[in-house]
Amino acid sequence: MTTTATAAITPPLTPSSTLPKPLTITPTGSALGAVVEGIDLSRPLSAAHFHKLTQAWQAHHVLIFKGQRLSDAQLFDAITYFGDVFRPPGHIPVLATNDQGFTPDIVKVSNVKGGYTGNGELSAHVDHHWTPRPSKASALYARQIPTSGGDTHWYNLNLGWENLSPDTQRAIESLSLITYNPFVNRDASRPLYREPNNPPKGEAHPHPLVTTHPESGKRLLFLGEATEVEIPELDYASGRALIEELRAHLFTPQHRYEHRWEVGDVVLWDNRATAHYRSAFDENQVRDMRRVSLAGGRPL
Ligand SMILES: O=C(O)CCC(=O)C(=O)O
Numbered sequence: 001m002t003t004t005a006t007a008a009i010t011p012p013l014t015p016s017s018t019l020p021k022p023l024t025i026t027p028t029g030s031a032l033g034a035v036v037e038g039i040d041l042s043r044p045l046s047a048a049h050f051h052k053l054t055q056a057w058q059a060h061h062v063l064i065f066k067g068q069r070l071s072d073a074q075l076f077d078a079i080t081y082f083g084d085v086f087r088p089p090g091h092i093p094v095l096a097t098n099d100q101g102f103t104p105d106i107v108k109v110s111n112v113k114g115g116y117t118g119n120g121e122l123s124a125h126v127d128h129h130w131t132p133r134p135s136k137a138s139a140l141y142a143r144q145i146p147t148s149g150g151d152t153h154w155y156n157l158n159l160g161w162e163n164l165s166p167d168t169q170r171a172i173e174s175l176s177l178i179t180y181n182p183f184v185n186r187d188a189s190r191p192l193y194r195e196p197n198n199p200p201k202g203e204a205h206p207h208p209l210v211t212t213h214p215e216s217g218k219r220l221l222f223l224g225e226a227t228e229v230e231i232p233e234l235d236y237a238s239g240r241a242l243i244e245e246l247r248a249h250l251f252t253p254q255h256r257y258e259h260r261w262e263v264g265d266v267v268l269w270d271n272r273a274t275a276h277y278r279s280a281f282d283e284n285q286v287r288d289m290r291r292v293s294l295a296g297g298r299p300l
């Protein structure tokens with residue numbers, strides 16, 4: 001009996017440039033965030049990759065996927081691996097339609113026609129903080145970016161909590177916070193802390209000031225920077241002083257990752273564990289992003 005030469009069953013060599021890159025997850029080196037390479041979000045995710053990504057997401061709160069090339073529908077499909085799409089309650093305006101008619105599930109965050117950008121995102125906020133169930137996560141996909149500015153910065157709310165003194169932690173951990181709807185309180189002269197004789201419009205939904213992440217169990221200082229808020233358990237003077245102190249502590253560079261966008265970046269952030277803002281840019285240049293948000297539960 002003759003034996004088959006082993007050479008005959010060796011598969012042809014694949015040029016290394018066509019082999020898929022392995023999945024790598026590299027922390028940014030800042031307070032939060034990790035860069036993900038070796039994932040093509042236009043294709044179905046494997047269970048093994050999904051598992052690694054969710055673990056990394058819990059650890060780093062912000063995942064930065066490089067080099068993506070996605071249609072709106074592919075972005076939607078990729079992000080909804082991580083949860084169900086957020087449908088804005090009636091009191092959030094439907095922002096804008098995108099080119100392909102997916103609205104409001106895929107928002108065109110853009111200064112070109114049909115897009116939406118506001119001033120509200122110029123200071124750190126938790127998306128939909130004023131609703132009973134703020135969205136749990138959002139993703140932005142960069143299609144066109146200005147040559148400078150238009151960066152997005154995220155703060156780590158868990159680190160902000162951990163870096164408080166034990167005395168402050170004890171003093172605030174059973175307080176609640178009401179964040180008022182900035183869409184119905186647009187007046188720039190409105191204060192950042194609710195004044196007794198100047199009631200804001202809209203519904204009030206108190207959430208804990210210190211929340212617990214439902215998946216990681218991490219504790220979080222669940223506070224935004226420049227929306228009108230109130231601590232219902234405290235009188236005006238002490239509530240306002242406390243919020244000023246907490247904001248001055250939390251919104252500092254040691255708790256922040258600053259993302260300089262490249263076209264093709266998809267950034268997925270955990271809205272329960274972070275606050276974010278965008279820096280200004282030259283409005284004569286185009287900044288064109290797509291955004292998908294995921295539904296959340298009641299903050300714990
Ligand atoms: O455009 C950005 O970088 C951030 C906008 C924003 O705040 C958001 O999409 O939630």
Ligand SMILES: [Fe+2]
Binds near residue numbers: 127
């Ligand atoms: Fe936002």
